[in-house]
Amino acid sequence: MPDQMKTFLMCEPVYFEVRYVINPWMAGNQGRVDRKLAARQWRNLYDVLSGRASIRLVEPVAGLPDMVFTANGGLVCRNREVIVSSFRHPERQAESRHFSRFFEDSGYRVMRLGSGIKFEGAGDALYDSSGQVWVGHGHRSDVEAISAIAAKLAVKVNGLALVDPRWYHLDTAFCPLANGYAIAYDKAFSAQDVERIRDAFGGKVTWVGDGDASNFACNAVNIGNDIILHKASAGLKTELERNGFNIIEVEVSEFIKAGGACKCLTLEL
Ligand code: ARG
Numbered sequence: 216m217p218d219q220m221k222t223f224l225m226c227e228p229v230y231f232e233v234r235y236v237i238n239p240w241m242a243g244n245q246g247r248v249d250r251k252l253a254a255r256q257w258r259n260l261y262d263v264l265s266g267r268a269s270i271r272l273v274e275p276v277a278g279l280p281d282m283v284f285t286a287n288g289g290l291v292c293r294n295r296e297v298i299v300s301s302f303r304h305p306e307r308q309a310e311s312r313h314f315s316r317f318f319e320d321s322g323y324r325v326m327r328l329g330s331g332i333k334f335e336g337a338g339d340a341l342y343d344s345s346g347q348v349w350v351g352h353g354h355r356s357d358v359e360a361i362s363a364i365a366a367k368l369a370v371k372v373n374g375l376a377l378v379d380p381r382w383y384h385l386d387t388a389f390c391p392l393a394n395g396y397a398i399a400y401d402k403a404f405s406a407q408d409v410e411r412i413r414d415a416f417g418g419k420v421t422w423v424g425d426g427d428a429s430n431f432a433c434n435a436v437n438i439g440n441d442i443i444l445h446k447a448s449a450g451l452k453t454e455l456e457r458n459g460f461n462i463i464e465v466e467v468s469e470f471i472k473a474g475g476a477c478k479c480l481t482l483e484l
Contacts, residue, residue, distance in 0.1 A: 240474030351385025
């Protein structure tokens with residue numbers, strides 16, 4: 216049964232490529248994207264998601280190759296409100312305008328954090344199943360984003376410092392799931408923040424190893440019991456299945472060349 220409760224925003228990879236390097240995954244991959252394969256992989260993800268949720272599309276823009284990663288467009292709040300991103304890198308800053316227009320045209324109240332605070336949307340801000348928000352900072356989003364989001368949303372916001380440049384967005388290393396579960400990669404965080412995740416999620420965190428982390432297993436889309444991700448080891452699948460989830464692998468190798476996978480290619484509206 217499609218979960219009509221969820222709607223995701225996606226952006227067709229018409230102009231997707233690796234043109235510049237703003238994260239370690241992109242290094243050495245400039246001009247190396249197989250555009251036809253990328254289009255097929257994206258379409259496959261679209262098909263898998265559209266069988267389970269509704270999908271809306273934002274118009275791709277020439278010269279903005281990373282706009283496919285709609286997770287970074289903003290953070291959607293209740294009641295048709297959105298905090299639109301202020302991107303760290305000049306290469307992505309023009310995207311904000313296009314995401315803003317999409318939200319305005321769709322009847323959202325568009326907010327910004329202001330005061331020059333950098334914030335990269337749902338790439339760095341994740342709701343857990345209790346409604347709290349977890350915000351990653353240090354690489355793309357500023358630490359000041361934490362209190363600014365809390366003020367706008369009136370919800371509890373927990374900050375997590377990202378300590379390794381490979382895990383530059385929170386959604387590359389952490390994924391809250393339904394019913395209080397989560398997937399996480401400890402090496403992306405300080406020992407203290409690993410403890411905070413443990414305290415909050417208790418035994419319901421599945422900690423992934425280096426191999427699964429590098430396959431972007433934390434960059435997952437959870438719809439009902441389904442978890443859609445690029446690749447998971449047999450061990451990871453077993454553990455998640457034991458917790459009642461069903462794993463669906465959707466290969467997105469061409470997008471990993473730009474440092475993003477399944478979750479980055481979607482924004483929950
Ligand atoms: N090349 C993009 C960047 O570095 C990838 C963004 C991935 N998005 C995400 N939500 N992790 O900004």
